[in-house]
Amino acid sequence: MSTILRQHAEQLFAEELEALQKTDSGKRPANWKLSPQAVVTYLMGGKLSNGFEVSPKYIGQRRLMEIAVATLTTDRALLLYGLPGTAKSWVSEHLAAAISGDSTLIIQGTAGTSEESIRYGWNYAKLLAEGPSERALVETPVIRGMKDGKLVRIEELTRIGADVQDTLITILSEKSLPIPELNTEVQAVRGFNIIATANNRDKGVNDLSSALKRRFNTVILPVPDSMEEEIDIVRRRVESFEKIMELPAEKPALQEIRRIVTIFRELRSGLTLDGKTKLKSPSGTLSTAEAISVVNNGLAMAGYFGDGQLKAADLAAGIMGAVVKDPVQDQLVWREYLETVIKTRDDWKDVYRACRDIS
Structure with missing residues (x-):
């Protein structure tokens, strides 16, 4: 038994993910650990061809999970939307675990989330000593996801100020992040995408701009039907x-x-x-x-x-x-x-x- 209070999904369900990889014969998009069909099986649960039982992570409409997974194979980002407590963060974590094998590239949205939290920051001691350089650059989860071709999670997107939200527009449309101080840019590797969550109780707090909305496909997670x-x-x-x-x-x-x-x-x-x-x-x-x-x-x-x-x-x-x-x-x-x-x-x-x- 691990002494970690809460393991990441890819650790807690490592056996299931490994079993799915062994039996997965579907076509996998670039840098995906599983095929889209196997990702949905991981989320919804089911029995594999070798008899291994995969536990359900999401109990609800299978079609919603298929839409969410299909979205992540395209150039559009995914927005999981709904009431608080409808498993948005839970689904986000398990999608990242099954697709990228890493659910830890996460930005927690708050009223204090700055532009540097999404784009990049600086190690000011090195910046003063050396000037702008790659060594002085502090990479964010977004940069790491772009470089490694992994999913990045943004929790409570509508809690972030509108001006900071809009820093995502270039990243989502151009799949690149300019770093003018170094006269360079980070270009996203295939497999990179963003999963954001927002709850409708926060509607009006910091509504997404129409330009940003167009870059997301929204999947509404409802309260359980029955x-x-x-x-x-x-x-x-x-x-x-x-x-x-x-x-x-x-x-x-x-x-x-x-x-x-x-x-x-x-x-x-x-x-x-x-x-x-x-x-x-x-x-x-x-x-x-x-x-x-x-x-x-x-x-x-x-x-x-x-x-x-x-x-x-x-x-x-x-x-x-x-x-x-x-x-x-x-x-x-x-x-x-x-x-x-x-x-x-x-x-x-x-x-x-x-x-x-x-x-």
Whole structure:
């Protein structure tokens, strides 16, 4: 067992990637580790010709993954777009791992991300001593990706200022990065491309210019279509977390996962599953990622402060923390849901008591 808290996808799923490479007979684009068909198999899971089982990394519409992979074989970049917690970063990481064998070329977009973070910077000690030179140049993940023919990931693209975003236009259209201080340029090797993520809750923060939008193909990742699909996602990710963290707790009962997913889906949609009761929705997104976090936190509570078996009391604080982001508005939404929906369900009495007590 590795002592690394979170391994990169290409390390964690190295066995699967190796098995896919051995059985992959499809045509591979330049500098791709796998063919496009094998990349989709890695993402969606399936049984290989030799009987090896590949686990699904994305549970949802296969066509979306095919579109994303096909985009990366062209000269257009890929923008994964959707609500927070819809696996955009997760898919981005696994695409880079399967295609380039390296998911570490990443730029985290923030309001403070500068142009130098995308283009290049300078080692100012060497710059002062030697003047502009290749030795003084500080390469960014974009430059390394261009030189090595690998995918570069940009997280939260719309969090970056519009003027900084537009530094990508030349890189994406000309596939080159001018360095006027050295009177030279970096030209991208085949295999280079960019995967960016953005969430629609940030719409209007720093909208992409029309020129930049044209250089991206956008794939919208939706929330899971069905209850069973979302339960399966939560179960798989929780089991993976439990294995890595070696928590002294039993595997969570499917019933507990189902109840959390039910709460999140009902509050998210503003309607109970039976369609009979309209609900107020809280200010947060209540994403699948948050449901996973609630179960993981519950397992830690059960393992270290309980008998190892996940119970409603272990989950109550996590549920409330996910729902109540605004201490006034969301608290009213939660109390109404607790009293009008959870309280009326005969097999949810333990959930009602645990949440009422912690309230």
